[in-house]
Amino acid sequence: MKRFENETVLVTGSSYGIGKGIALGFGKEGANVVVNYSKSEAPALETVSEIKKYGANAIAVKANVAKADEVKAMVDKTISEFGSIDILVNNAGTNGKIAPIEELTEDDYDHIMDTNVKSMFLCVVNVVPYLLKNGKGRIINMGSVDSFVGDENFSVYVTSKGAAAAFTRSLSLELGPKNITVNAICPGFVDTPSADIIEKIYPGAKESTVKRIPRGRLLIPADIANLALFLASDDADMINGACVLIDGGNINNIF
Numbered sequence: 001m002k003r004f005e006n007e008t009v010l011v012t013g014s015s016y017g018i019g020k021g022i023a024l025g026f027g028k029e030g031a032n033v034v035v036n037y038s039k040s041e042a043p044a045l046e047t048v049s050e051i052k053k054y055g056a057n058a059i060a061v062k063a064n065v066a067k068a069d070e071v072k073a074m075v076d077k078t079i080s081e082f083g084s085i086d087i088l089v090n091n092a093g094t095n096g097k098i099a100p101i102e103e104l105t106e107d108d109y110d111h112i113m114d115t116n117v118k119s120m121f122l123c124v125v126n127v128v129p130y131l132l133k134n135g136k137g138r139i140i141n142m143g144s145v146d147s148f149v150g151d152e153n154f155s156v157y158v159t160s161k162g163a164a165a166a167f168t169r170s171l172s173l174e175l176g177p178k179n180i181t182v183n184a185i186c187p188g189f190v191d192t193p194s195a196d197i198i199e200k201i202y203p204g205a206k207e208s209t210v211k212r213i214p215r216g217r218l219l220i221p222a223d224i225a226n227l228a229l230f231l232a233s234d235d236a237d238m239i240n241g242a243c244v245l246i247d248g249g250n251i252n253n254i255f
Helices: 017-028 041-052 068-082 106-134 155-178 193-201 205-211 221-232
Strands: 008-011 032-037 058-062 087-090 137-142 180-187 243-246
Touching (some): 008 068, 032 068, 058 068, 068 106, 087 106, 087 221, 106 155, 137 155, 155 243, 180 221, 193 205
Parallel strands (some): 008 032, 087 137
């Protein structure tokens, strides 16, 4: 029997990049997977198709996870389709505008904080009642190495990832006694389309980062997926409130 057979996982922002890697990982392990996307349907449907090749069930659900009504509709769709939710992975996120603080606007701030922080709150609020009904559950939030360190020209992004860590630790105290663990994954530089954007702004960022990683390569989505699978498994029952750094040994993630 596969590790997550008969369980349902909702992965926000999972049509590409890290989220897709996590969704595929759970699909390989037999879970029912909800692939969330906000704009482009085609990549989400492609992810669903890939998951189904593993023999798992999956659906694509459009929702801007910074909008309360859309989150509720997404969760309702999940329950209608699969009957329950067992695992929530709050992966949706954005770097936002990468610029000096004096060039950022209120709209820039709101976009990053809504996408990276408010979305976690809305998803947790809507999913927790079903985890309580199950009598158990797993919540995994996406932090960053920037949950722990500063990063020039990423000030609001860093703020949002610090909030992700604080939210995780607080929720773990509240939900742990109810048999729901809450942890955060805090990656370093992951080779995704978002990394390609950073590479354009900071040419050579990938190469210079690799030189500082003892493991000799950038992270890939599968690395993050493997950690998510572990944190969602029974083997991680006593891991709660952890913000797990995964960066190959490079904790100075400054380009």
